[in-house]
Amino acid sequence: MTKPKTLVSSIAFACLLSTGLTTLAVAAECSDTIKVLAQPRDGLTLLEDYKSEFEKLSGGASFEIDYLNENDRRAKTKADASTIGKYNVYYIDEANVALFASAGWVAPLMDYYPADYDYADFDPGRQKVATYDGKVWFAPITGGGDLMVYRKDLLEAAGIAPPKTLDEYIAAVKKLNQPDQGIYGTALRGQRGSGANVWRWMPFFKGFGGNWFDGKTPVFDGEQAVKATETYLELFKYSAPGSQTGGWDEAVGAFTSGQVAMLIESTPLVGMAIDPKSSKVAGKVGYLPPPAPLTGGGYGHGLAIGVKANKDEASKTCAGLFIAWATSKENEARRLEANQFSELNRTSIMTSPKFAELYGPDLGQALAETGKLTAVNFWQSPQWPDLGDRWGIILEELITGTRSDIKEGLDELDGFAKDLVARSQ
Amino acid sequence: MKQKNSLPAVFLTPAMGILAVLALVPTAYAIYISFQNRELSRPDGSLIGLANYIDLFSDRRFINAIGVSLTWEAVTVGMTLLIAVGLGILLFECVSPRTRNLLALLFLVPVILPRVSAAFVWKFAFHPLYGIATYPYKAITGQPLDLLSNPATALATVALVDVWQWGLFFAVIVLKLLETLPPQPFEAARLDHARTWEIYAFIALPMLKAPLISLAFVKMIESLRAFDLIYVMTRGGPGIATETLDMYAFSQGFIESGRISYASSMAVLMMIATSIAFTFIWKRVQ
Numbered sequence: 001m002t003k004p005k006t007l008v009s010s011i012a013f014a015c016l017l018s019t020g021l022t023t024l025a026v027a028a029e030c031s032d033t034i035k036v037l038a039q040p041r042d043g044l045t046l047l048e049d050y051k052s053e054f055e056k057l058s059g060g061a062s063f064e065i066d067y068l069n070e071n072d073r074r075a076k077t078k079a080d081a082s083t084i085g086k087y088n089v090y091y092i093d094e095a096n097v098a099l100f101a102s103a104g105w106v107a108p109l110m111d112y113y114p115a116d117y118d119y120a121d122f123d124p125g126r127q128k129v130a131t132y133d134g135k136v137w138f139a140p141i142t143g144g145g146d147l148m149v150y151r152k153d154l155l156e157a158a159g160i161a162p163p164k165t166l167d168e169y170i171a172a173v174k175k176l177n178q179p180d181q182g183i184y185g186t187a188l189r190g191q192r193g194s195g196a197n198v199w200r201w202m203p204f205f206k207g208f209g210g211n212w213f214d215g216k217t218p219v220f221d222g223e224q225a226v227k228a229t230e231t232y233l234e235l236f237k238y239s240a241p242g243s244q245t246g247g248w249d250e251a252v253g254a255f256t257s258g259q260v261a262m263l264i265e266s267t268p269l270v271g272m273a274i275d276p277k278s279s280k281v282a283g284k285v286g287y288l289p290p291p292a293p294l295t296g297g298g299y300g301h302g303l304a305i306g307v308k309a310n311k312d313e314a315s316k317t318c319a320g321l322f323i324a325w326a327t328s329k330e331n332e333a334r335r336l337e338a339n340q341f342s343e344l345n346r347t348s349i350m351t352s353p354k355f356a357e358l359y360g361p362d363l364g365q366a367l368a369e370t371g372k373l374t375a376v377n378f379w380q381s382p383q384w385p386d387l388g389d390r391w392g393i394i395l396e397e398l399i400t401g402t403r404s405d406i407k408e409g410l411d412e413l414d415g416f417a418k419d420l421v422a423r424s425q
Numbered sequence: 426m427k428q429k430n431s432l433p434a435v436f437l438t439p440a441m442g443i444l445a446v447l448a449l450v451p452t453a454y455a456i457y458i459s460f461q462n463r464e465l466s467r468p469d470g471s472l473i474g475l476a477n478y479i480d481l482f483s484d485r486r487f488i489n490a491i492g493v494s495l496t497w498e499a500v501t502v503g504m505t506l507l508i509a510v511g512l513g514i515l516l517f518e519c520v521s522p523r524t525r526n527l528l529a530l531l532f533l534v535p536v537i538l539p540r541v542s543a544a545f546v547w548k549f550a551f552h553p554l555y556g557i558a559t560y561p562y563k564a565i566t567g568q569p570l571d572l573l574s575n576p577a578t579a580l581a582t583v584a585l586v587d588v589w590q591w592g593l594f595f596a597v598i599v600l601k602l603l604e605t606l607p608p609q610p611f612e613a614a615r616l617d618h619a620r621t622w623e624i625y626a627f628i629a630l631p632m633l634k635a636p637l638i639s640l641a642f643v644k645m646i647e648s649l650r651a652f653d654l655i656y657v658m659t660r661g662g663p664g665i666a667t668e669t670l671d672m673y674a675f676s677q678g679f680i681e682s683g684r685i686s687y688a689s690s691m692a693v694l695m696m697i698a699t700s701i702a703f704t705f706i707w708k709r710v711q
Contacts, residue, residue, distance in 0.1 A: 071660070071680065074680070075675075075679040075680045076679075078465055078679060078683055079465070079679050082465035082466065082468065082683070083465075099466060102466070103465075103466035103467075105466075179568075179569075180567065190574070190663075191660070191662065192660070192661075192662055192664075240554065241553035241554055241569035241571050241574075242552055242553045242554055242569075242571060242574070244571060244574035244663065245573060245574040245659065245662050245663050254554065257554075257555075259554060382466060385681065386681055386682045386683075389676075389680065389681040389682075390681065393486075393662075393664060393665060394664075396662050396663055396664050397663070397664030397665070399663070400574055400575070400576055400662070400663035400664055400666075401576065402576045402663065402664040402665075402666060403664065423462075423464075
């Protein structure tokens with residue numbers, strides 16, 4: 001039964017590659033080295049194995065990718081784009097796309113993205129976060145929403161059904177927390193940052209009905225934010241050690257090393273948790289959409305065309321071609337073949353027989369269901385990183401106990417938000 | 426004769442010229458933009474006088490950063506010198522010259538290690554679940570020890586890494602300084618039945634006063650540049666418990682806000698405070 005399936009998927013894969021070869025014919029004339037500033041991603045590393053293919057496609061151009069971790073990449077892209085502009089292509093994300101677009105640091109992508117590469121094939125959620133002010137600014141290389149990922153063996157042993165509501169989830173986390181046996185109920189993100197602790201807190205805030213702004217007036221300082229913070233702090237009592245000042249790496253590391261019963265995290269966690277190479281709990285993992293009323297944190301990271309380094313239209317076209325090639329169906333098919341789940345963004349790939357063969361129908365189903373809950377939880381504004389990071393510091397203080405008054409923290413943020421809006425006008 | 430006198434100027438001028446370009450131009454520019462309201466996303470700022478400086482003194486993170494920076498400076502300089510002198514004397518007194526040389530070589534390893542690498546190694550060593558440094562506590566009590574997440578211990582834990590790097594290196598310097606001292610005063614003191622601690626407290630260390638003060642100055646300057654260590658190990662957290670002035674200025678300039686004028690005003694204040702403090706200490710010591 002497996003053999004015909006493999007045969008079918010191999011044929012599909014070959015067809016996809018051959019489609020790619022036809023696009024090779026659409027060659028542009030580029031000869032310089034395209035400099036890319038990114039954060040480490042398996043998909044980009046894989047891309048470096050096919051440099052010669054891009055050279056042929058572009059008419060002689062090559063590319064160099066510099067990698068920095070997420071926070072450093074954000075700081076460096078901002079500094080580079082606003083000053084010397086050394087990089088032709090920037091790795092940007094949902095949290096700073098508004099800033100980069102409104103500051104004029106990146107060019108509208110679709111003006112330079114060859115139509116053959118089918119931008120519309122990207123997951124609609126990722127297209128949404130790549131769009132600001134009615135224009136598309138980046139081509140996704142990772143993204144998604146949230147999933148509740150749990151240890152089936154631990155839940156079964158404790159006689160707990162996978163939670164569907166937040167109350168059930170909190171009760172299950174409390175029951176499953178057994179530090180004396182090296183198992184913690186959950187793992188959250190405590191590290192300050194709009195993309196760290198605030199990112200995991202926002203589904204509670206939005207799920208409880210919170211909103212950031214009404215026009216230019218901050219409206220977040222209310223009972224929804226207080227309740228969200230109280231719930232987040234309550235759950236932190238059962239969060240794995242190290243997560244109080246940790247981010248994605250610490251939370252995911254604690255789960256894949258078998259020390260956490262369940263957590264709500266971004267969808268790439270599933271790929272890591274079910275892969276025996278990166279997970280001690282592969283084979284014991286279940287996944288469902290986040291419990292109601294939590295929303296999923298819709299996110300997307302991708303490649304955008306830098307304005308300063310690409311002084312003329314020709315260089316922008318070359319950068320656009322590189323981005324199109326890097327995020328093309330062919331390259332994404334290679335990522336699928338290399339089992340890089342978190343690097344998949346195209347609908348045609350995620351609905352392909354090869355995807356179903358590798359990850360089973362359950363994951364496809366869970367992704368489809370969580371897509372319905374996925375929302376843009378953050379404030380879509382150039383000032384968002386500033387506001388989000390400030391709340392990240394206050395939230396980290398609340399988590400680690402240097403501050404205890406939630407309302408006072410929110411009031412401080414409210415004052416900061418008002419200053420921020422005033423400064424931007 | 427006249428030609429001879431102008432030779433120093435001939436050699437000094439290019440070096441001073443380069444220094445002026447590399448140091449004075451950015452400094453002057455930082456002072457200039459500190460009087461503006463420039464942001465990375467809005468390079469067309471306007472002059473706002475002393476507004477940034479006034480805002481700083483009502484900014485709780487800035488006030489906190491002053492406290493953290495002063496604590497960091499006092500703890501790392503004090504502990505480094507204490508460890509260096511203690512360990513240097515211990516090696517000089519109790520270890521054979523051959524073993525001393527071997528240990529001196531080992532003690533140099535931490536300071537040779539790049540700061541960022543050292544920070545990553547120790548960050549992992551202090552991890553509450555997998556860290557080797559916290560393992561004994563976990564094995565004995567059954568409870569994880571999260572030193573870097575605790576506001577009461579985070580700064581001291583990072584300072585420990587700084588002292589590990591520099592204390593051992595300075596211990597080697599103190600050892601070598603002790604080896605260069607003439608033996609006669611020590612022999613005379615022993616003939617007068619002086620105890621070992623008295624020999625070091627009243628003879629050896631006063632003889633080493635000048636080099637020890639120099640070491641203290643080197644460490645004070647080095648401690649001001651601990652950004653990389655703190656950035657990797659805690660990023661200024663938990664909350665703002667380990668956020669030093671340079672860390673906060675960088676956050677404001679590049680990580681969070683892009684408020685480069687505001688960050689520059691902090692840098693200018695730091696420059697003024699450091700210059701005054703060092704001049705004062707230097708004069709006092711002299």
